[in-house]
Amino acid sequence: MRIIAEKDFENFVNGLIARDDREVVGVQSRNSHYVFDDLEDAKDLALDYDVTILPPKKYLMPQTEAILEYEKKKGDFSMEPLLEVEPRIIIGIHPYDLIAIQQMDKVFSDTYEDEYYLDRRKECILIGVNMQNVSDRSFAASMGTATTDSGYDLMLTDLGDKYAVEIGSSKGSDLLENAKTRNASSEEVEKVEEVKRRVKEKFEKELEFSPKELPTLLDQNYENMNFWEENSETCYSCGTCNLVCPTCYCFDVEDVNEITMDSGKRVRRWDGCLLEGFAVVAGGENFRDNRAERYRHRYMRKGKYIYDRYGDIACVGCGRCASQCIPDIADPCRVYNDMKEMEAE
Incomplete structure (x- = not known):
């Protein structure tokens, strides 16, 4: 662990x-909200934030990207893959978002390796920061994601007039090489641990049982359509909960032709299972056209399906979905607690 003075950090x-x-x-x-955005000066950093509107996954999996272009000329048809990789440093990632990125790493390097995601990931340096303030909709402490010991190249902890810097990789070590730092004292190391302990006490929302119980609880309530219909009654099927989630990775692919039909691009963009057309297949059949079934699928994916495949609960408790949902029915903490309480009755 290294120590860097506030001015030296700037x-x-x-x-x-x-x-x-x-x-x-x-x-x-930005306008009373927090966002990840291009940084022009260190003074613009807001490392004491509670939560950003969108997670940093937008830099690894852009909302919209062209993945190939094609052209028809004199009877010949050609395709050329497109892959734009911008080497990038992301500063200020909370532990729950670092854990979400680790989950995304597993997904995109699974059976089919997604070079678009993985190449960006290789060229990205992640600088995390331990939380100082907590969103009132977050329950990360209950999910074990309020702190993390992995997933970062560097991890910052604000100690007042200085930062403690934990080095998580050789990339992080190399980045810090030209910075003015010193070794942390034993007292400063203990102070960092104290900060981590204290942040867990700041969460007002909590899951009232162990997240390890979620896969079984959801499996037992899969057919309980009264529960899913009641909770999804006011859902707009807008997909906002999907789009702000740091662990959602679904996308749609579309060929966008020029008006001459002689050339075009294949584009992929974020998609979400709450959207009405998400499960439409060839022929127009929609095998999840019922709103309650789409709503159920979201929670099953977060608490069971990803766990069955990777061993991860795919909700990191950031609270973005709950804070952005207009009818306020997307809060996983409330839904899971209600389900557990109903089971106990």
């Missing part, structure tokens, strides 16, 4: 910005 970040080999993004305040 100089370190501004030095990264001044380099031309990597884009630097960080958490900043």
Whole structure:
């Protein structure tokens, strides 16, 4: 663990910005909300934020991207893959988002290796920050994601007039090489651990049982359509809960032709299982056209399906879905607690 003074940290970040080999993004305040955005000055960083609107996955899996272009010329048809990789440093990632990225790494390197995601991931340096403030809709402490010991290249902890910096990889070590740092004292190491302990006490929302019980609980309530219909009654099927989620990775693919029909691009963009057309297949059949079934699928995916395949609960408790849902029916903490309470009655 290293220690860097606040002013030296600013100089370190501004030095990264001044380099031309990597884009630097960080958490900043925008109209009373927090976002990951291009960073122009270290003073713009807001590392005491509670939660960002969108997770940092948007830099690894863009909302929209062209994956190939095609052209027909004089009877010949050609296709050329497109893969734009911007080397990038992301500053200010909370532990729950780092854990979400680790889940995404598993998904995109599974049976089919997605080079579009993986190439961006290889060229990305992740600088995490331990939380100081907590969103009122977050329950990350219950999910074991309020802190993490992995998934970062560097991890920052605010100690007042200085930052403690934990090094998680050789990329992080190399990045820190030219920064003015010193070794942490035993007292400073203990202070970091104290910060991590204290942040867990700041969460007001909590899952009232172990998340390890979720796969079994959901399996037992899969056919309980009264529960799913009652909870999804006011759902708009807008898909916002999917789109702000740090572990959702579904996408749609569309060929976009030029008006001449002689050329075009294949584009993929974020998709979500709450959207009415998500499960439409060839011939127009929709095998999940019922709103309650789509609603159920979202919770099953978070608490059981991903667990069955990878051993991870795919809800990291960030609270984004709950805070962005207009009818306020997307809160996993409430839904899971209600399900558990109903089972106990």
